[in-house]
Amino acid sequence: DADVTQTPRNRITKTGKRIMLECSQTKGHDRMYWYRQDPGLGLRLIYYSFDVKDINKGEISDGYSVSRQAQAKFSLSLESAIPNQTALYFCATSDFGDFGDTQYFGPGTRLTVL
């Protein structure tokens, strides 16, 4: 079984709809992240959480919100989806390291907003 799972894997929705993307991990890591990936732009950080009670905005958090339901679960919501949120979304986890921690990515959710 995969260590980091994301649901759904693909989603097509309409402008204005509320969407939730879910991420679960079995690695036992405290840190979880949400990224989006757009062609030609690379990965960009949306939100990150270092533990259940610690949630932080990334560089592109506008239009998104998150919920850390448990150590193993981290959800990303788009309250009112817009077409420029069409992208590939990745969840990642990491353990704490003294000098940089390795991130482990899920398989991604391809979101299309019409």
Next chain:
Amino acid sequence: EDQVTQSPEALRLQEGESSSLNCSYTVSGLRGLFWYRQDPGKGPEFLFTLYSAGEEKEKERLKATLTKKESFLHITAPKPEDSATYLCFGRGSQGNLIFGKGTKLSVKP
């Protein structure tokens, strides 16, 4: 401003034709340089972390090296299954990750 730049954007090789991918960085207080592989429709897969200039790491046909300004991912005698996008990340002094845009490698049989 911290920055990571990967070159070339795309690289086409014949099977067995060795080459290198470049990741140049300007990251103050670098706390790690990461290489990942990403296959189409999948999440990035961890390959290597390098922490200090002069460090080298190897895995099968891949070898990553680090200097004070750049990192190279050397691919020796590549095979078609090495075709993927290779991503380079730098971790800054504040713990933030700075991402390169990737190099798309195609290896033809």
